[in-house]
Amino acid sequence: xxxxxxxxxxxxxxxxxxxxxxxxxxxxxxxxxxxxxxxxxxxxxxxxxxxxxxxxxxxxxxxxxxxxxxxxxxxxxxxxxxxxxxxxxxxxxxxxxxxxxxxxxxxxxxxxxxxxxxxxxxxxxxxxxxxxxxxxxxxxxxxxxxxxxxxxxxxxxxxxxxxxxxxxxxxxxxxxxxxxxxxxxxxxxxxxxxxxxxxxxxxxxxxxxxxxxxxxxxxxxxxxxxxxxxxxxxxxxxxxxxxxxxxxxxxxxxxxxxxxxxxxxxxxxxxxxxxxxxxxxxxxxxxxxxxxxxxxxxxxxxxxxxxxxxxxxxxxxxxxxxxxxxxxxxxxxxxxxxxxxxxxxxxxxxxxxxxxxxxxxxxxxxxxxxxxxxxxxxxxxxxxxxxxxxxxxxxxxxxxxxxxxxxxxxxxxxxxxxxxxxxxxxxxxxxxxxxxxxxxxxxxxxxxxxxxxxxxxxxxxxxxxxxxxxxxxxxxxxxxxxxxxxxxxxxxxxxxxxxxxxxxxxxxxxxxxxxxxxxxxxxxxxxxxxxxxxxxxxxxxxxxxxxxxxxxxxxxxxxxxxxxxxxxxxxxxxxxxxxxxxxxxxxxxxxxxxxxxxxxxxxxxxxxxxxxxxxxxxxxxxxxxxxxxxxxxxxxxxxxxxxxxxxxxxxxxxxxxxxxxxxxxxxxxxxxxxxxxxxxxxxxxxxxxxx
Numbered sequence: 130x131x132x133x134x135x136x137x138x139x140x141x142x143x144x145x146x147x148x149x150x151x152x153x154x155x156x157x158x159x160x161x162x163x164x165x166x167x168x169x170x171x172x173x174x175x176x177x178x179x180x181x182x183x184x185x186x187x188x189x190x191x192x193x194x195x196x197x198x199x200x201x202x203x204x205x206x207x208x209x210x211x212x213x214x215x216x217x218x219x220x221x222x223x224x225x226x227x228x229x230x231x232x233x234x235x236x237x238x239x240x241x242x243x244x245x246x247x248x249x250x251x252x253x254x255x256x257x258x259x260x261x262x263x264x265x266x267x268x269x270x271x272x273x274x275x276x277x278x279x280x281x282x283x284x285x286x287x288x289x290x291x292x293x294x295x296x297x298x299x300x301x302x303x304x305x306x307x308x309x310x311x312x313x314x315x316x317x318x319x320x321x322x323x324x325x326x327x328x329x330x331x332x333x334x335x336x337x338x339x340x341x342x343x344x345x346x347x348x349x350x351x352x353x354x355x356x357x358x359x360x361x362x363x364x365x366x367x368x369x370x371x372x373x374x375x376x377x378x379x380x381x382x383x384x385x386x387x388x389x390x391x392x393x394x395x396x397x398x399x400x401x402x403x404x405x406x407x408x409x410x411x412x413x414x415x416x417x418x419x420x421x422x423x424x425x426x427x428x429x430x431x432x433x434x435x436x437x438x439x440x441x442x443x444x445x446x447x448x449x450x451x452x453x454x455x456x457x458x459x460x461x462x463x464x465x466x467x468x469x470x471x472x473x474x475x476x477x478x479x480x481x482x483x484x485x486x487x488x489x490x491x492x493x494x495x496x497x498x499x500x501x502x503x504x505x506x507x508x509x510x511x512x513x514x515x516x517x518x519x520x521x522x523x524x525x526x527x528x529x530x531x532x533x534x535x536x537x538x539x540x541x542x543x544x545x546x547x548x549x550x551x552x553x554x555x556x557x558x559x560x561x562x563x564x565x566x567x568x569x570x571x572x573x574x575x576x577x578x579x580x581x582x583x584x585x586x587x588x589x590x591x592x593x594x595x596x597x598x599x600x601x602x603x604x605x606x607x608x609x610x611x612x613x614x615x616x617x618x619x620x621x622x623x624x625x626x627x628x629x630x631x632x633x634x635x636x637x638x639x640x641x642x643x644x645x646x647x648x649x650x651x652x653x654x655x656x657x658x659x660x661x662x663x664x665x666x667x668x669x670x671x672x673x674x675x676x677x678x679x680x681x682x683x684x685x686x687x688x689x690x691x692x693x694x695x696x697x698x699x700x701x702x703x704x705x706x707x708x709x710x711x712x713x714x715x716x717x718x719x720x721x722x723x724x725x726x727x728x729x730x731x732x733x734x735x736x737x738x739x740x741x742x743x744x745x746x747x748x749x750x751x752x753x754x755x756x757x758x759x760x761x762x763x764x765x766x767x768x769x770x771x772x773x774x775x776x777x778x779x780x781x782x783x784x785x786x787x788x789x790x791x792x793x794x795x796x797x798x799x800x801x802x803x804x805x806x807x808x809x810x811x812x813x814x815x816x817x818x819x820x
Contacts (some may be wrong), residue, residue, distance in 0.1 A: 222392060256582065401501035
């Protein structure tokens with residue numbers, strides 16, 4: 130490439146200007162929600178959004194949080210390397226975790242309705258030693274994901290605009306930090322929605338350009354012909370007949386296993402996904418995660434099927450940035466397939482769209498990581514071990530400080546990774562090696578009463594040791610040396626990932642039955658307390674009961690309500706179990722395996738249908754995460770703008786900042802003393818409802 134297609138000023142304008150624009154928009158939105166919907170930024174609202182988020186926003190948040198820079202860049206890279214199998218293996222190998230997580234999300238809400246983080250649940254059941262183990266694995270997950278976001282995003286910013294990579298690493302989080310501090314997890318949900326809508330629009334532009342309007346491509350048939358020609362010039366090793374148009378791909382299958390194992394770790398060990406489950410209303414958690422998972426599937430599948438395959442097809446065009454040469458392997462690993470394809474398709478417009486796309490992906494997902502880390506620090510470290518009597522005001526201040534410090538540290542860490550040659554692609558393959566040994570113990574903490582302390586505390590550590598040994602020994606055996614290139618090869622990563630996920634299948638039962646099962650009764654999880662936010666509510670001139678979700682904080686909550694909620698969650702568990710098993714089998718076995726086993730090479734009509742299904746699926750995603758949240762929130766939106774309009778016209782409005790006494794229950798506090806700590810009577814009510 131002769132030079133970046135966009136200027137540095139354009140790059141700084143997107144990274145800083147758009148970041149500040151989102152921050153200002155979120156500050157305004159937070160003000161309006163506080164003024165007209167009583168959404169005061171208490172410690173509970175900051176971390177849990179009052180536990181009232183509905184299906185559409187949950188789904189859009191899942192899509193946005195799971196749409197990393199790697200989703201767009203790495204998926205396009207595997208399409209470039211392995212052909213049509215790469216996008217499908219990426220999408221299916223990372224969708225099933227979200228769908229399976231729906232079951233865990235329901236169990237979390239059922240067994241620990243007042244939890245702020247998953248780690249609180251671990252401590253409530255097992256105590257300090259298991260808690261510390263999972264704090265380490267949880268933070269390791271967040272650090273890996275954030276580093277991957279910043280390294281991938283900064284590489285694209287540098288490639289397209291010439292902005293120094295180190296500068297991009299430090300500037301990308303700036304706007305995210307601002308709107309996260311002002312709006313908390315609710316800001317994350319709302320900006321996730323805005324990011325997702327913009328992302329879908331850009332993906333539609335790319336798809337219709339490549340498959341309908343581009344002069345060089347312009348149709349699935351033309352792309353098919355160019356892929357056939359490319360396979361003749363440089364056949365894919367390990368693919369059926371060397372073709373880009375087959376699901377039978379040896380290296381693609383290896384990537385699929387690495388992908389599915391690694392993504393189990395980044396979902397089941399990432400506190401950000403538990404945060405979203407906690408923030409969801411009990412009624413909306415299951416449909417939110419299922420719709421989110423199904424909607425997300427289309428994004429990497431169609432993105433990579435469009436941009437990864439277009440990149441192969443366009444390499445023979447003079448408009449391609451590296452013409453007449455193929456892309457260097459280092460550029461593919463760094464995630465530059467999508468940017469190069471976009472420039473070849475749309476010129477500077479494609480470069481600008483890619484920059485915007487990657488900016489959206491990086492900022493929305495990193496916001497979720499910032500909230501996840503701040504929740505761990507605030508509730509699992511500060512409140513648990515440093516200041517157990519901290520008020521809501523002190524907790525929210527600690528959360529704000531943590532967001533800033535974490536952003537700075539990760540910018541430094543990502544810059545260091547860049548200078549030592551560790552790219553996004555390397556981190557993506559490595560993450561499962563480091564964190565997937567905690568997946569099974571974490572899941573069984575909510576699903577099996579027998580798992581004991583030794584199993585949950587030691588299995589992740591022993592699994593990590595085994596995975597590191599398997600990874601490094603395989604790399605040394607195959608290459609004779611340990612370098613970034615040798616340790617980043619597929620086979621060592623495959624061994625490390627598989628050992629990490631499966632070794633606890635041995636350690637957990639051995640440790641549990643050797644030392645005796647626990648026979649846990651699930652009651653201590655119900656006693657996790659809410660934060661005391663009465664001071665923050667009073668400072669805002671609002672009764673705590675008027676804040677969304679505040680009625681759930683009253684200890685004198687009627688047992689009938691809690692019993693009905695518990696019954697609904699039990700039904701949801703059964704539904705989630707059946708649905709997730711069916712969808713998992715469909716995506717991993719019924720759909721791809723017949724084509725893989727038969728070695729079928731796509732015909733032109735079949736490839737055309739494949740593309741059409743991808744585009745139709747993206748329309749389904751747009752409906753679920755673009756239109757449905759607006760429909761669900763129509764009353765709140767109408768109320769907010771109606772009251773705003775009245776105030777702008779000088780009319781007096783009543784937003785109901787004071788609660789009344791209802792059915793003999795004193796509103797406006799958590800109990801007789803207004804404390805967030807609750808009482809024994811309230812705890813008994815929770816246990817009775819659960820039973």
